[in-house]
Each structure stands twice: as C-alpha cells, then as structure tokens.
Amino acid sequence: MKFNDLFQEVFISILSNKTKSSLTVLGIVIGIGSVVAMMSIGQGAKISVQESIQSVGSNLLVIYPGAQKNIGMNISGGRGSAQTLSQDDADAVENEIDFIRTVAPEISKRYQVTAKGTNTNTSIIGTTTSYSQVKNLEMDVGSFISEQNVKSLSKIAVLGPTTRDDLFGEGVDPIGQKIRINRINFTVIGLTEAKGGTGFGSQDDIIFIPISTAQRYLSGDDYVSGINVQVQNEEYMTAIQEQITKLLLDRHNISNPQLADFSIMNQAAILNTMNKVTNTFTIFLGAIASISLIVGGIGIMNMMLTTVTERTREIGLRKAIGSKNKDIHLQFLTEAIVLTFIGGIMGIIFGVLVSFGINHFTATTTSISMFSIILAFSVSGVIGIGFGYYPAKQAAKLNPIEALRYE
C-alpha cells in the first residue's frame, strides 16, 4: 500500500466517526495544552525571579559588614549594623582588584524625613555616583548624585518614586524642593524611575544622598553599611569574590576565614540557586500536567481498541481483498499517530492561548519556551506510537475468517 493511499484511508476512517475522533483528540489537546501552559508558568516564574534578582544590578557582589556565621551561609545576621567595613576598604577593593567595573559603597539607615508639613520614614542611602550604574537605576527627572556632589559634601537628595509620592504627592515634580532629613535641609535634584518591589527591598521607597554628606552629617563616622562591587564578567565572579575575601581578611588582620567580620553575597550564586528552585518547580508542574497527557494517551488506546472491535469485519474484508498484516498494522498505528498529532498541534495552540491568558489576566508571568513545545510535540508522537501500537497489533493479527464472521 502506498504512503498517500495509507493517509487517505486513515483520514477517511477518522472523518467517518467525527464525534469519537474529536473526543479522543480532546483528551490529547487537554494533556498537551496543560503541559505547555504549566511549563510556561514554571518558565515565567524562573524569568521573573531572574529579572527580580538582576534588577538590583548585574554581576553584583555585595560586601556586608558583620561576622560570617557558617560556611555556606553567605548573609550574616549583623548586616548593616556592624561597623567593620570602611570607606578605605571600598577604595582598596576598587584599586587593588582587577576585572572590576565599578565599586559603590553605601551607608543606609532609616530616618524620619519631612517636607512641607508631610513626613515619612524611609531608607536613606548615602552613596557615590557609580551606584546608579551598579544598581541599574534610571532617572525619571533630574540627575543622580555627581562626583562633584560627593567631593563637596552637597546637601542634595535623589528621591525614589514612592518617597516622592509620600512627601509631595503622585506625579508632582519634586526637583528644587527642600526636604529635611534628621533636621538638615536637602535640595531634591532627581527622581528615579519606578523599579517595582523586588526581593531585596523596595528600590522605590528610598532617598539617595552623597556618601560624604551622609558620613559627615548623619552617621558622623567613616563606616559603610555595604560595598557594591560590579564585576566585568559573570565568569570572574567567584574568583573575584575569593580575591576580595583575601584582601579584606588581610586588611582586617584576620587569619582564619571562618572568623571574617564581613560577608559577600554573590549574585550569580543566588541566581544559580533560584534557577535550580524554579527548574524544579517547572518540572513539578510539567509532571502534574503530564498525568492528563497519559490519561489522554489511554483515551487514544481505548478508542483504537474499540475501533478494532467495531471494525473487525472491515479488517477481515481488507485482508480478503489482499491487505497484508503490515498494511493493517500500519493503518491503525497511523490512525493513532495522526489523532495524537492533530491533538498535539491543537494542544500546543491551546496551551499557548492559556499561557497568554494567564499572563494577561492574572499577576502570574508566563513564558513559553521552544523546548516545552518541542517536548510536547515529541511526547504526543511517542504517545501515538506507544498507545496505538498494541491496538494496531491486535488488528493486524486478526484471523481473516474469524474477522469476516464477526457479528
């Protein structure tokens, strides 16, 4: 039997029982659709976590003061409060270690801020010009802290959008306005773009001032509460983390790394861990969805077995007019494969639509990867062959005489 004849026979028999065929296909559509949709939710979660981590800057190492508690636990409990890191440490890192793009030390502490009769309690970050580059800050209006501002201890401030809303109201241009931090007047020179809440605290409810100003007028000393280090290339991050550790241990005269009075958060390591978590999440969702795919496959097998029984006489007749066993086998197998193939294509479309729907109408981010589509497609092929093989085999091995006599 020729290939195109085989397909014609298959389509004739699929179309001759539209209801049954559609219901069977529906099982596969739902199965493949759920796999695609569920995996898109998993992939979406992965991307949203990645974006969230990278929104605080890329290739970032953050050095925090305070003792490291245990090996493998990077962030110490004394973060920000201990006074073990100084401006000199930040300068040393920048000057002595290669492959660093830039270093931005910061002092952060919450203060009561007032302006024109309103007030709010917010984070004041004293930092340098490079902070905006390290943390991917974009300006909405005005400018960020300049080197000149840092040098001359300017009493200027850059507001985050939430702080602006709290102090001046939504949409108000705050440039040139005065605010009071710890009873000292500051002039607003810039407003950052909204970043949205991230996993590392809101980047919007914040005020930036020059680090020198913060040290002189607010903290009164030379300590910093964090040093942000942006590395040139992601590949060097671990090596540079080690170099910084060594440098700071030397500077602080600590011989046992276990007793370090600082800790370093490696963004790449966090990203890696989060990727592992979200990948597991994706696999988990995919596995749940694949249960419905298996049910769909069993549906195919069930339909094919019923078909073989219903069409026993037809199989007998086909054999009587010269069809070989392998022709019958191929015909029924192709029928199962074509059904799953149609179901697979429709399922992918269905899954993509569901995924877009979830993305559009809910807060959940979804992302469809080519991988999940190829996977769904191959799985539907395997299901067609896997669940179609047995019924086709049953059909092929029917005895023509018994088949012809079947009532």
Next chain:
Amino acid sequence: MSLNKQSIIDCQNLSKTYFISEEIKTEVLKNVSFSINKEDFVAIMGPSGCGKSTLMYLLGCLDISTSGKYFFDKVDVSTFSNDQLANFRKNEVGFVFQNFNLLSRSTVLRNVILPLVYAEVPREEREERARIALNNVGLDESHFQHLSNQLSGGQMQRVAIARALVNNPSIILADEPTGNLDSKSSRAILSSFQKFNQQGQTIILITHEQYVADYAKRIIYLHDGKIIKDKRTR
C-alpha cells in the same frame, strides 16, 4: 500426479481439521480431491456444517489446509506464507459474501476502488475501472456517491460483485451470495453471475439451496466433509 491442462484449481486429498483443544478436534474436510476448469461455473452445495465454507476459505487462501495439496494455476499454494497468501487474494480472487461486507461509511465508488488501492493500481486508473465495474453490475452514476449503507440489499450485493470483479481476478468465490436477498434480487444476482461466466469469468458458488446451485454448470455435492456427488448440468 499430472495436472489437468485446462484446470485452474486442482485439489488433492485436501483435509482441514480444527483443533479446539488438545482432546477435541473437528475434522471438517476429509481428503477432498477435485479440479475446476478455467471459465467454469461451479456450485459447491451441501447442508449447513458440511464443510463448504471451509472449502471456500481454502480455495480463497484465507486459510491453509491441514494436509493435502492445493494447486492454483499449477502453482502449489498450500505452502504459502501469510504475505504470499495476501498477494494471492489480491491478484487472483474476488470474494462475494452473504453479508456483503461493504465499508458502510464509505461511498459506493470508494468501496469498489479499495481493492485497486491494495493492488497499487495508479490513481488515475482507479476511478475509471471502478465505474466500469459498477456499470457492469447495473449500477449507474446516480448511486456512486451514496454511502453503501443507504442502498438496498440487492444493490449492496451488486456493489460487492463490482468490488470482486474490479481487479480482474482469475476466480470469483461467492459464499451464499443470495442468502440475505429476496427472490427477485437473488435471480438478478445469479443471472449476472451467468453473464460474467459467459464472458469467461471462472465462478465458484457456495450454497445450500438447490435452485441457486442450478444456475451453475457443474454442481459438487458435499456432505460431512466429503464429496458425495459431482455432476455437470450443462
């Protein structure tokens, strides 16, 4: 043993035993020997259970004998493999069944085209040949696109005969072809067999009714798995 020059079918001591279990076996055909000439019209007649259907299955290569030899056109087919048997059925035999065995959800035309599909006849020839075969059994264009289950019994059997003839088989094997038909349709079908036989078609008819067998030129009477009488009527 030498084979008859004119014969198309030569059966020598053909036996068929069905083994139902190790102890129970049924001997349906017992050392049956006969020959059938080309262009003959033979009826195999006998009561129900005499082995005539089994004989037809053996002649049509739907089954193989337990012992004995079956030569078709001087070729021993009793040792054929499954695929060889399928090829034999495709090229040499046209079957007509009591219950028609049409594909009910396919059109009349598609039913007749089906053997040509398995015979891998070029697509462009198939429809033309099917139309000719259908015209030969007295069905016109108006029936071609009907689904076969929309036809009357007589019409269905005509379609089945057209399907049997379309591939120009060496023999037509008809198993109780009038069993499900009224007497008028039966006469029409049997007359059409006579017509095809006059045109040179070898036909073997299985029946349990004398008046059906009387349409044939030769009647082989089967009883209890043995030939009890073999007579030429015309």
